[in-house]
Amino acid sequence: MEGFGISKTNIQSKRVExxxxxxxxxxxxxxxxxxxxxxxxxxxxxxxxLSLDFFLENPTxxxxxGGIFPALLGTIWLVSVALxxxxxxxxxxAIYLNEYAGDNxxxxxxxxxxxxxxxxxxxxxxxxxxxxxxxxxxxxTSILAASFTLAIMTMPVVIVATKESLQAVPxxxxxxxxxxxxxxxxxxxxxxxPNSLSGILTGIILEVSRTAGETAPIMFTGAVxxxxxxxxxxxxxxMAMSLHLFVVATQVPGVPENLPYxxxxxxxxxVLIMNSVSIAFRFYLRxxxxx
Amino acid sequence: MNASTDNFTTAxxxxxxxETQNLSLWYGNFQALENxxxxxxxxxxxxxxxxSGCGKSTLLRCVNRINERFxxxxxxxxxxxxxxxxxxxxxxxxxxxxxxxxxxxxxxPLPISIRENILFxxxxxxxxxxxxxxxxxxxxxxxxxxxLLWDKVxxxxxxxxxxxxLEEQQKLCIARLLPVKPSVLxxxxxxxxxxxxxxxAVEELIWELRGKFTILIVTHNMAQARRASEESxxxxxxxxxxxxxxxxxxxxxxxxxxxxYIEGRxx
Numbered sequence: 001m002e003g004f005g006i007s008k009t010n011i012q013s014k015r016v017e018x019x020x021x022x023x024x025x026x027x028x029x030x031x032x033x034x035x036x037x038x039x040x041x042x043x044x045x046x047x048x049x050l051s052l053d054f055f056l057e058n059p060t061x062x063x064x065x066g067g068i069f070p071a072l073l074g075t076i077w078l079v080s081v082a083l084x085x086x087x088x089x090x091x092x093x094a095i096y097l098n099e100y101a102g103d104n105x106x107x108x109x110x111x112x113x114x115x116x117x118x119x120x121x122x123x124x125x126x127x128x129x130x131x132x133x134x135x136x137x138x139x140x141t142s143i144l145a146a147s148f149t150l151a152i153m154t155m156p157v158v159i160v161a162t163k164e165s166l167q168a169v170p171x172x173x174x175x176x177x178x179x180x181x182x183x184x185x186x187x188x189x190x191x192x193x194p195n196s197l198s199g200i201l202t203g204i205i206l207e208v209s210r211t212a213g214e215t216a217p218i219m220f221t222g223a224v225x226x227x228x229x230x231x232x233x234x235x236x237x238x239m240a241m242s243l244h245l246f247v248v249a250t251q252v253p254g255v256p257e258n259l260p261y262x263x264x265x266x267x268x269x270x271v272l273i274m275n276s277v278s279i280a281f282r283f284y285l286r287x288x289x290x291x
Numbered sequence: 292m293n294a295s296t297d298n299f300t301t302a303x304x305x306x307x308x309x310e311t312q313n314l315s316l317w318y319g320n321f322q323a324l325e326n327x328x329x330x331x332x333x334x335x336x337x338x339x340x341x342x343s344g345c346g347k348s349t350l351l352r353c354v355n356r357i358n359e360r361f362x363x364x365x366x367x368x369x370x371x372x373x374x375x376x377x378x379x380x381x382x383x384x385x386x387x388x389x390x391x392x393x394x395x396x397x398x399x400p401l402p403i404s405i406r407e408n409i410l411f412x413x414x415x416x417x418x419x420x421x422x423x424x425x426x427x428x429x430x431x432x433x434x435x436x437x438x439l440l441w442d443k444v445x446x447x448x449x450x451x452x453x454x455x456x457l458e459e460q461q462k463l464c465i466a467r468l469l470p471v472k473p474s475v476l477x478x479x480x481x482x483x484x485x486x487x488x489x490x491x492a493v494e495e496l497i498w499e500l501r502g503k504f505t506i507l508i509v510t511h512n513m514a515q516a517r518r519a520s521e522e523s524x525x526x527x528x529x530x531x532x533x534x535x536x537x538x539x540x541x542x543x544x545x546x547x548x549x550x551x552y553i554e555g556r557x558x
Contacts, residue, residue, distance in 0.1 A: 102362055172399035180412035180471055181388035191401055
């Protein structure tokens with residue numbers, strides 16, 4: 001009679017179970033390896049160039065010395081203007097799709113378009129940006145043209161993040177409002193948006209970190225290798241962190257080895273800080289959430 | 292038109308509060324309601340009973356036009372509420388919802404304070420006039436007193452509504468309908484998420500509201516229909532089988548199907 005003790009087949013299944021567990025764990029650890037190697041290399045090789053002066057000074061000696069201030073400022077310009085364009089449009093589109101749109105052909109076409117937009121390679125976005133914003137709308141190569149290109153590229157992220165956080169608000173809240181005679185807009189304004197804000201903001205911050213690192217879309221539309229002037233408005237050209245890294249790493253002779261590493265570390269640091277803020281923020285707001 | 296208790300009493304005494312004429316409803320190809328003709332009396336509690344899928348919730352949801360939200364729902368026939376066909380083209384959905392309040396199976400208070408929950412309906416319908424704090428206090432107190440909740444929560448009106456027990460939440464959900472001054476309250480199994488004690492308390496409250504509102508309540512619970520309603524409607528397969536005074540339905544049902552259902556032979 002079989003009791004509750006271990007049998008032969010049990011032993012075998014347990015071994016296989018253990019094996020697979022280890023395999024899956026191993027695969028997962030492989031994932032974090034590149035992150036650690038990249039960060040480690042950057043810190044070891046580029047950590048020495050970081051200083052307040054490095055952030056606040058102009059590049060000198062044909063970009064082989066000095067700081068990165070114009071590139072840093074340029075990236076902030078590009079990201080801010082891109083956000084001003086993509087957030088209102090993206091959030092409004094997500095609200096329409098989630099709160100108003102019925103399940104019909106138009107909605108399906110729109111959803112399909114968003115998915116496809118997310119799949120367009122960044123170099124194609126760049127060329128589209130040149131054709132549409134630089135030439136057709138006559139923005140010239142400028143912050144405005146580059147930011148529009150970035151905005152269109154990152155729009156799907158905003159839409160998807162916003163839609164997901166809207167969907168997370170229970171339908172019962174909406175029914176409660178509708179059945180007191182609230183309109184859709186009153187319901188959205190008073191109940192849906194306040195309760196989905198954390199998700200939307202997280203999505204926006206993630207978009208920021210993605211936008212900051214993009215190179216291709218801004219190369220032909222508004223970013224320059226070097227500029228002796230700081231941008232004063234959206235119709236100026238600007239330097240940018242990602243392009244600056246490309247330039248000092250490959251295009252300029254005689255750059256000291258640690259300088260490109262320093263630039264890369266700064267760029268990745270910006271992204272990581274932004275992502276951490278996003279995560280911290282989400283934790284904070286989730287703690288306040290009552291449902 | 293404001294549906295206050297005033298014009299409630301001035302309307303002809305014997306006119307039905309809710310009257311359906313030849314009402315049919317389809318979900319896609321499936322016919323959920325077949326030629327429903329009902330007259331529901333003003334100020335009375337009427338329960339809708341019947342086995343799952345008989346159409347009782349669907350019928351309830353027709354009365355405040357929730358069903359039309361779904362594209363695949365098709366409705367034929369008329370529903371008059373206080374003499375007005377609510378499916379007439381000139382009728383505003385917002386007015387329908389104001390005059391006909393709905394209570395759901397699961398209490399669904401909004402994730403804001405108790406006080407804000409009560410004032411929510413009032414505020415969206417009085418956007419353009421600022422009410423003083425005294426007026427708002429009075430509205431909150433009045434609504435909570437109506438649902439026998441005032442003494443329990445008067446010291447914690449600013450607490451989250453979610454922190455209340457389910458029974459209290461359900462009472463709050465009834466209370467927050469009152470400042471909008473509805474004349475009809477629809478309740479879709481209002482006690483099914485509550486424990487026996489909560490059920491008893493909410494049933495008592497519903498009984499308390501009798502006469503002030505026309506109440507239509509869907510229930511699975513025979514005993515509840517018997518305890519907490521004055522008239523009962525028994526439905527089966529999308530049709531009304533019997534509509535009589537509750538006591539009579541449970542003692543001497545006229546139809547065999549009704550008798551079988553009440554005695555628990557199916558359902």
